[in-house]
Structures are given as C-alpha cells and as structure tokens.
Amino acid sequence: MARLLSRIWPGVAMAALAFCAITQPSFASATDHAGFLDETESLRTKDHPQYVQRLAQLHQEASSLTTSEQWHLRYLDAWEAMFEGEYTKSESQFNEIIDHSGDPVLAAKSSALLLNNLAINRRYEEAFALANRLTTSLPVATDSLARSMLVSNLSQMFNMAGQTDLAIKYADMAENSIPAGETDCHPALIKAAALYNGKRLTSSSRDLQRAVDTCVAARESVGTNSALLLMGSLFLDEGQPSKTMALLDRIGPSLRINHYSPHDQSAQLQRAQAYAKLGNDEEARKAALAVLAMNGPDDISEWLKEAYDVLYRVEKRQGNTAAALSYYEHFVAQDKGYLNDISVRSLAYEVSQQHQMVQNLATESLSKQNRILRLQQSLDANTVSTGRLYIALLLVSLASIALLLFRVKRSQLRFKRMSTLDGLTGILNHQHFMSEAERILRVQEKKLGSACLISIDLDHFKQVNDTYGHAMGDIVLQHTVAVLQDELRPIHIFARLGGEEFGILLVGCTSSQAMATAQRLCVAIEGSPVEDDGRVVSLSVSVGVASTDRCGFELSRLCREADAALYRAKRAGRNRVVADTDTENDTLSAA
Structure with missing residues (x-):
C-alpha cells in the first residue's frame, strides 16, 4: 500500500477544526450567550449532533446577541458549512470574518481554517501563498489559542508539500503553545501524520500510540478515529490485515455516529484491502465498490486508486479477465491523476517559495536604496575623495542587487525546467x-x-x-x-x-x-x-x-x-x- 498522507490528511485536517475550542464550565442560563457559544464550540467534534442542536438554539436567540457574539456565531456556522463539505459557502464566511469582524482571535482562527479549505479543494497556490502570510504573522500572534491553530495548520500544509521536517517542527511548536484547558490531542495527531508521510512511523511507534491515547483521553472522537485509521493503514503496510479488521470493528460505531465522509472512505478502503489480503474476495469486492459509490464519476483520489487496485486483483484471481482489465484501466487513470496532483502540490510550494524570495529581495532592495539616499545626503557636503567613496559604495550595492536578482532569475528558470521533466526518470512528463x-x-x-x-x-x-x-x-x-x-x-x-x-x-x-x-x-x-x-x-x-x-x-x-x-x-x-x-x-x- 502506498504510504501517502492523502488517505489520512482530510481526517487529520478536520480534526484540526476541533482545536480552536477551550473547554468551558457548564452552561448556566440562556442569557449567558458568551459562555454558551464557547461551550458549543467545544462540542463540535466531541458531540457533533448536540453541536448542531445548540447552533439552532443560538439562531433562535440571535436578535439578543451582541455584535461580537454574532460574529462568533457566524464563525461556528462557517465551521459547520466546512464540515458538511460546503467549501464555497464556508470560504465566503471565513473571508467575511477575517475582513470585517474586528476580532483578531476570530480572524486568526478563520485564517487557519481557510488554509484547510483551500488545500482540500486543491487550490494549492492560494493555500501556500496564505501559508506564507500566516508564517509572517506568527511573531505578532500573541493569543495562545490563535497561535496554536496557526502553527497546527501550517504543519499540515508543509506535510502536504512533502516537507516532513518543517511539518514536524510546526507540530512541536503547536504542542508547546497549547492554551490552558486544552489537551495535546491535535498536536500529537499532526506530528504522527507528518512522521507517517515521511515514512518514519510504524504501528508500534510511541508517537502514534501517544496520539491515540491523548485523543481518547480528550474524548475527541474525530481525532481518535483519525489516529486509529492511521494505525489501521500501518497494520496493512506491515502485513497484519487481521489487526486492521479488528480495529475497524472497534471504531465502527464512532464512525457511524460522526458520519464524516473521509473517515468512511478510509475505513471502507481498509476493509477492502484487508479482506483481499485475507483471501475473502467477495467481501473485498463489496467494500471496494462501496468506496466507488461514495465518489462522483469524475473524482480523482487515492481512495479510488486503491479501490480499483483491489477490484482488479480480485477479478484477476477469479479469472474474470474482462472485468479485471476494465478495473485496471480505471486504476491507471486514477494513478495518473493522483501523481499529477502530487506534482502540482510540490510545484505550488516551490512557486510560493520563489514568490516569497522575490518579495524579500524587493524589500531588501528598497531598504538598500533608502540607505544609499541617506548616505548621499551626508556625502554631498564632503570632499571629492568622499564623493568617490560614495560612488564606489553605490556601485557595489547595485552589483549586489543585480547578483541577487540574477540568482533568483536563474532559480526560477531551473524550476521551470523541472516542471517539464519527470522527477524520477529525467525524461519529459x-x-x-x-x-x-x-x-x-x-x-x-x-x-x-x-x-x-x-x-x-x-x-x-x-x-x-x-x-x-x-x-x-x-x-x-x-x-x-x-x-x-x-x-x-x-x-x-x-x-x-x-x-x-x-x-x-x-x-x-x-x-x-x-x-x-x-x-x-x-x-x-x-x-x-x-x-x-x-x-x-x-x-x-x-x-x-x-x-x-x-x-x-x-x-x-x-x-x-x-x-x-x-x-x-x-x-x-x-x-x-x-x-x-x-x-x-x-x-x-x-x-
């Protein structure tokens, strides 16, 4: 099985949505709207049905909310829209909160979730551009909750780009900035995901067990399911399909209660792969077809690729040559699409880094020009020899800027050449x-x-x-x-x-x-x-x-x-x- 994060990342990303709530005391009265909003936020992934009920109650009393409380309610509505897969609607809501709420904490939390939204929709260039802006804003993020959300989501973005060391670094930063009253469920989970994507994780790894234990202790069902599905994938990688089946049976009730599509697809795919390895072709076929039924006809995903692979192998073993060949053709198409998506991800990351470099160089160039102008003013009153020194300094500065710009241009041309070639074989892509x-x-x-x-x-x-x-x-x-x-x-x-x-x-x-x-x-x-x-x-x-x-x-x-x-x-x-x-x-x- 391909050890790739895409089968796990959506679940981890949605688990991130839970990490912006601080546990509040029990709701005392219907007029304590601020406390009720905070407590409702904490229930999003712990008890999602109750969270939806509370949202309805809050909307009934919306006219009695203050302006800041109404913005908080809009933020919770945006979270729910994203959870339900209404990404266009949630993106608009998050942008409105960022631009008009006037609440830096809500704006930071919305920015972190908008980062997830863009990535899930494969808008990688916009996502990495936003990631660069959020990285720049970290030094001024004084609110511990907002800072923790920012570094958590940055870790996930770098993980998507294949930057494992950076992803682990930001996951550790998230763990070190956990707000009071929060657990380390999410930081432990995103660190385990980064280690998995970097092929540094096994089913018995301490980091994975820590993610499971902390999410269970925090009663974070979505985070717990993400960690256990990650473990199930590792069991399959290690040739232990029976353990995968036992684990899926264990978390089945929780998956049905939350009914989160990425988890449902991951679980069905793992069942199909486990059944196939155990020789139960009929059940493997049913589970793989269930994965296909959860997707549209034009979808491209790692789940679909692996499901078609299971169906191809099952039909081949059964001697159904025509069906096997048909599934193999679908597998090849999914494989091509998935490889292209990985390439686009990596290229978007490199392009964002190049844009950031150009911006830094432009800022540095302006700073140098300002220093040169100030130097010119002081040198105007000096002797001819001092004037010659000024000219020499000016030439050196201009030469330095030209050299830096030349290096940037050469780097951009190199990345352009890389975009035309296959990374493994060196021939055209x-x-x-x-x-x-x-x-x-x-x-x-x-x-x-x-x-x-x-x-x-x-x-x-x-x-x-x-x-x-x-x-x-x-x-x-x-x-x-x-x-x-x-x-x-x-x-x-x-x-x-x-x-x-x-x-x-x-x-x-x-x-x-x-x-x-x-x-x-x-x-x-x-x-x-x-x-x-x-x-x-x-x-x-x-x-x-x-x-x-x-x-x-x-x-x-x-x-x-x-x-x-x-x-x-x-x-x-x-x-x-x-x-x-x-x-x-x-x-x-x-x-």
Whole structure:
C-alpha cells in the first residue's frame, strides 16, 4: 500500500477544526450567550449532533446577541458549512470574518481554517501563498489559542508539500503553545501524520500510540478515529490485515455516529484491502465498490486508486479477465491523476517559495536604496575623495542587487525546467509531452509529413513492487528509460505518461518503420534484465503503435488508438507489439 498522507490528511485536517475550542464550565442560563457559544464550540467534534442542536438554539436567540457574539456565531456556522463539505459557502464566511469582524482571535482562527479549505479543494497556490502570510504573522500572534491553530495548520500544509521536517517542527511548536484547558490531542495527531508521510512511523511507534491515547483521553472522537485509521493503514503496510479488521470493528460505531465522509472512505478502503489480503474476495469486492459509490464519476483520489487496485486483483484471481482489465484501466487513470496532483502540490510550494524570495529581495532592495539616499545626503557636503567613496559604495550595492536578482532569475528558470521533466526518470512528463506532441503534429500536418505514436507499458510492474519493494520499482523504471533512450534518436519525443507507462512520438516515420522501431525496443527491454544487490528482475513490455497515416494528426485520436493497441497487446499475452491496424489475432510477439 502506498504510504501517502492523502488517505489520512482530510481526517487529520478536520480534526484540526476541533482545536480552536477551550473547554468551558457548564452552561448556566440562556442569557449567558458568551459562555454558551464557547461551550458549543467545544462540542463540535466531541458531540457533533448536540453541536448542531445548540447552533439552532443560538439562531433562535440571535436578535439578543451582541455584535461580537454574532460574529462568533457566524464563525461556528462557517465551521459547520466546512464540515458538511460546503467549501464555497464556508470560504465566503471565513473571508467575511477575517475582513470585517474586528476580532483578531476570530480572524486568526478563520485564517487557519481557510488554509484547510483551500488545500482540500486543491487550490494549492492560494493555500501556500496564505501559508506564507500566516508564517509572517506568527511573531505578532500573541493569543495562545490563535497561535496554536496557526502553527497546527501550517504543519499540515508543509506535510502536504512533502516537507516532513518543517511539518514536524510546526507540530512541536503547536504542542508547546497549547492554551490552558486544552489537551495535546491535535498536536500529537499532526506530528504522527507528518512522521507517517515521511515514512518514519510504524504501528508500534510511541508517537502514534501517544496520539491515540491523548485523543481518547480528550474524548475527541474525530481525532481518535483519525489516529486509529492511521494505525489501521500501518497494520496493512506491515502485513497484519487481521489487526486492521479488528480495529475497524472497534471504531465502527464512532464512525457511524460522526458520519464524516473521509473517515468512511478510509475505513471502507481498509476493509477492502484487508479482506483481499485475507483471501475473502467477495467481501473485498463489496467494500471496494462501496468506496466507488461514495465518489462522483469524475473524482480523482487515492481512495479510488486503491479501490480499483483491489477490484482488479480480485477479478484477476477469479479469472474474470474482462472485468479485471476494465478495473485496471480505471486504476491507471486514477494513478495518473493522483501523481499529477502530487506534482502540482510540490510545484505550488516551490512557486510560493520563489514568490516569497522575490518579495524579500524587493524589500531588501528598497531598504538598500533608502540607505544609499541617506548616505548621499551626508556625502554631498564632503570632499571629492568622499564623493568617490560614495560612488564606489553605490556601485557595489547595485552589483549586489543585480547578483541577487540574477540568482533568483536563474532559480526560477531551473524550476521551470523541472516542471517539464519527470522527477524520477529525467525524461519529459505527461503534461509537457502532450503540448510538445501537439505542436509537432501541427507542423507535420502543414508540410504533409507523417508521425507515429508508440505507447509502452511495463508488464507485471506491480508484481515487481509487491515482490521487491518500491525502491526496486524505481530502479526498474530508471533502467527501462536508459535502455529505451539507447535505442531512440534525439529527434524522437520520449516521456513518462504516468506509473509504468511511457510514450514516444516518432517524427517523419511511416507505420512500418514505427513497427520496426517498437519491435526493436521490445526486444531490447526483454534482453536487459535488472540486476541489483544479487537480485535479477526479468522485464518485458507491451507496445501499441498508432500512425498519422491512418488516424490523422489529432493527438487525442492518436493516443486513443495507441492505448487501444496497447491493451490488445496485453490481452494477447503481453510482451508484444500491436499496431492500430492489427486485429485481435494479428499481433507481433517480441520473442
């Protein structure tokens, strides 16, 4: 199972929403609105049904609330809208509180939750830009509750960006700034999540057990469920599906009471994976289909990817080839989408860092210019030699600024190049390949040329990951790219399209030439097994070929025909080349 935070993060993020309430004394009378508001806030994840009832009661008495109490009620309404998944509505409410409430504590808490809102909706550039602003405001955040919420949510944002050490640092800051009357449930939970995402956590880790114990003691059911689902995921990673099943049975009643969608999906997915590992294919299929039913037809998520993987394996074991292939196609699509989302996350973080650097340099430049002007005023009354010294200092300052700006520009260009390449293999990524292929096909169409698209997929690649681990899987992908590059010419456009799938655009090439090239690549891969640390992994590929001679110059059609040919090659037994003109019985074997 992929050890990635996306299956856990939404639950952890929503657990964060609970961390802005201070436990209050029991409500004394209906006129103690301030105390009643505070106590209601503390019930959000401890007793959510009662929280909803109290909101209704507060709205009935809204006319008797003071202005500050009405803003507090709007904040609680915004929290509930976010909990129910109404992100557009809650975003508007949070922004109104930040801009107009005049309450710095409510504004800080709303900013922290707005950060979660943007991240959940995959608006990563806005989220990281807000994170930079919140980081800058930390030194002036004197309210302990607001500060604790800010550093907690910053920890989660850095965790999403894969910055594990920064995430742990901010989680520790959150623990050190817990307000009076609060527990360390949430800081312990976000630290465990950061350690998990950094592959530094096991099911027996002290940090994970501490998160479970503190959330149970605090009666934070949402936080407790997040921590235990994290533990269930680790049990699966460690090959202990029976423990995962026992844990899910234990927290089942709490999940049903809270009915929080990310937790429901995580629990169903873990059941599907556990049943699959235990050999109960029927129950695994039911649980995986339940995950699919919780999502829309166009959704992309880690839950869906893993659910399709379970269904593919179950149908494959049952001998249902057509169903298995259909689920595998869905799995590949989800895998591509998920990898793209991770890339967008990382790129958004890097872009926000670059923008912050430029702003810092601009501020530094203005400061230097002010110092230079003051120096000029004092030097006007001095001798010619002093004037020469001023000129020299001015030149040095300008040279320093120019050097700093040059470094920033060079760094920006480097990140731009990185955005076009696949981080693991160093060849073009999916997005840049598509745009480059579109451009080349338009040129070929204008000059009546020709081109062919080759789609390549490593056979049984998941078995390599399952047998030897993901580190060996990465070595296999890098080895495959090296072998293919040796067989290709510089004019060919070569890219990793996602997972173990690659694409090659051959320019000025006929269909027969493309078939010959594809056959040569197939043979080269089969004749180049991977050897690492005494282990030998034999490789083969399935290849689909599509030509502009038959499909025209529209890239989308070339891709469809090449993919269709690729899947015919897989159905025909793999390790072979199939062209867009081939039928099910007319395939070329690499043997």
